[in-house]
Amino acid sequence: MVPLGGGTRGLLLYLFKKGTRGETKRGKQQTWKRWWLSWTLPLPSLFIIKTGQRRRIRFSFLSRTLVLCVALFPYPQDTPKTFTFTSLFPTTCINSFMHCLQLPFPLLFEPSPDNATMSEHENGPLEHPPWPDMKLPERLLTGAIRELHSKIESQWDPLRQSACQTAAGRALWKHAVNDPLADILAGETYLRRLHEKMKNDQINNAREVSGVILAVRTLWFDSKIEAAVSSFEDGEAQVVLLGAGMDTRAYRLSFLKDSHIFEVDFDDVLQVKAALIDAAEKDKHSQVKAKSLTRLAADIREEDWLEKLKQSGYNSERSTVWVLEGILYYLPPSHAMEVLKIIADKCTYTKTVLLADFMNKPSTTLSNSTFQFYSDWPDRLLPSLGFSDVKLSQIGDPDANFGLMNDDPLNLFNKLRSLPRSLQIHPEDGTPCRRLYLVQASGSPIQVLS
Numbered sequence: 001m002v003p004l005g006g007g008t009r010g011l012l013l014y015l016f017k018k019g020t021r022g023e024t025k026r027g028k029q030q031t032w033k034r035w036w037l038s039w040t041l042p043l044p045s046l047f048i049i050k051t052g053q054r055r056r057i058r059f060s061f062l063s064r065t066l067v068l069c070v071a072l073f074p075y076p077q078d079t080p081k082t083f084t085f086t087s088l089f090p091t092t093c094i095n096s097f098m099h100c101l102q103l104p105f106p107l108l109f110e111p112s113p114d115n116a117t118m119s120e121h122e123n124g125p126l127e128h129p130p131w132p133d134m135k136l137p138e139r140l141l142t143g144a145i146r147e148l149h150s151k152i153e154s155q156w157d158p159l160r161q162s163a164c165q166t167a168a169g170r171a172l173w174k175h176a177v178n179d180p181l182a183d184i185l186a187g188e189t190y191l192r193r194l195h196e197k198m199k200n201d202q203i204n205n206a207r208e209v210s211g212v213i214l215a216v217r218t219l220w221f222d223s224k225i226e227a228a229v230s231s232f233e234d235g236e237a238q239v240v241l242l243g244a245g246m247d248t249r250a251y252r253l254s255f256l257k258d259s260h261i262f263e264v265d266f267d268d269v270l271q272v273k274a275a276l277i278d279a280a281e282k283d284k285h286s287q288v289k290a291k292s293l294t295r296l297a298a299d300i301r302e303e304d305w306l307e308k309l310k311q312s313g314y315n316s317e318r319s320t321v322w323v324l325e326g327i328l329y330y331l332p333p334s335h336a337m338e339v340l341k342i343i344a345d346k347c348t349y350t351k352t353v354l355l356a357d358f359m360n361k362p363s364t365t366l367s368n369s370t371f372q373f374y375s376d377w378p379d380r381l382l383p384s385l386g387f388s389d390v391k392l393s394q395i396g397d398p399d400a401n402f403g404l405m406n407d408d409p410l411n412l413f414n415k416l417r418s419l420p421r422s423l424q425i426h427p428e429d430g431t432p433c434r435r436l437y438l439v440q441a442s443g444s445p446i447q448v449l450s
């Protein structure tokens with residue numbers, strides 16, 4: 001059916017009314033009254049109309065059918081469903097007329113959000129379409145890529161597989177995060193799984209849509225890496241990604257053109273990642289944008305990882321950004337602390353920036369996942385290790401929002417931000433305060449000496 005605008009419907013209604021003109025004044029009034037009733041009260045008007053003259057019965061019936069057809073079916077696609085259905089009832093018929101005349105809705109009726117996307121409802125200014133049915137990119141369906149992903153699913157433990165989950169988040173939040181390789185690195189299973197969750201969130205009017213934390217976190221790290229790299233005066237910087245997983249910053253961030261990137265992860269993760277990118281269609285997205293990219297297979301729980309990093313070209317005297325995104329809480333506490341100490345120690349040699357996300361205790365203890373390390377106060381912990389400048393953000397803060405959060409105080413993240421960080425249980429609803437801290441810490445030899 002061709003969608004007709006409100007103006008067209010208004011014209012049709014006018015022409016329809018014109019059709020009553022041959023009648024007497026009283027006849028006209030009665031016809032108009034019936035027409036009005038038939039429009040506003042379709043069911044009761046059946047009875048009223050039946051008591052009229054046969055000619056008018058037909059006319060009124062026709063009028064009702066015509067008006068309802070015009071009013072109900074050819075609504076433009078952006079008309080909320082609730083509006084269409086409730087326009088059958090007298091309390092909202094005024095809205096119908098206002099719509100016909102292209103005037104704003106009066107206060108009698110507030111359009112329901114059921115036709116709005118969750119992000120419009122929850123996340124304010126950044127508009128994105130409702131999650132459509134997932135259409136897998138063709139390149140994901142090729143034999144080589146399917147084979148690599150079936151290996152991931154059958155042979156990798158949940159720790160390694162977490163890399164694909166993260167990539168799925170970036171792939172499905174593509175209206176916010178530009179990561180063209182993310183879908184191929186995530187694979188069909190993880191994409192479908194997250195897509196299903198997002199759809200359910202939307203259907204259930206959830207206040208937060210799954211994956212939003214990943215999107216915000218990725219954008220936060222991107223922006224802080226850019227700021228750190230551009231703050232180094234000595235030209236070529238180093239960016240070390242510990243637990244790099246399916247991170248594609250070396251491919252997607254052009255501000256890294258003068259930086260040397262080191263990706264550290266388990267051997268099998270790095271091998272499959274390289275194979276997936278190789279198997280992907282060769283285009284500009286699979287070209288490294290960074291000055292160099294070195295992949296280092298290492299387990300950062302072992303003592304030798306720093307030595308291995310040095311052997312692979314890492315220079316202890318060069319300004320370095322250490323990126324620990326989605327990794328610290330997977331480590332046993334003693335190992336996480338050891339890694340943080342090793343990085344803090346670098347502040348005595350060169351300009352050092354650490355970017356890391358920390359879970360608080362309720363986040364790790366209440367999850368089914370294998371989270372281990374937590375810190376409730378990373379902004380106290382890191383200075384104690386040797387960092388001179390520490391800034392902590394929470395999801396939803398001005399620098400960790402990116403237009404993906406709205407101001408609704410009932411939004412989970414806003415609720416948490418409004419509570420003192422010392423609280424682990426929400427005083428109103430008794431739910432645990434599960435927080436994710438985004439932390440930037442830095443130090444340099446000058447600051448360490450002074």
Ligand SMILES: C[S@@+](CC[C@H](N)C(=O)[O-])C[C@H]1O[C@@H](n2cnc3c(N)ncnc32)[C@H](O)[C@@H]1O
Nearest residue numbers: 160162163166243244245265299300301325326
């Ligand atoms: C949740 S993923 C995060 C990946 C990436 N940083 C991102 O944000 O997309 C965690 C990654 O840490 C890696 N990882 C976990 N423990 C590790 C360890 N002891 N040594 C090296 N990598 C590890 C896993 O293999 C996985 O790729």
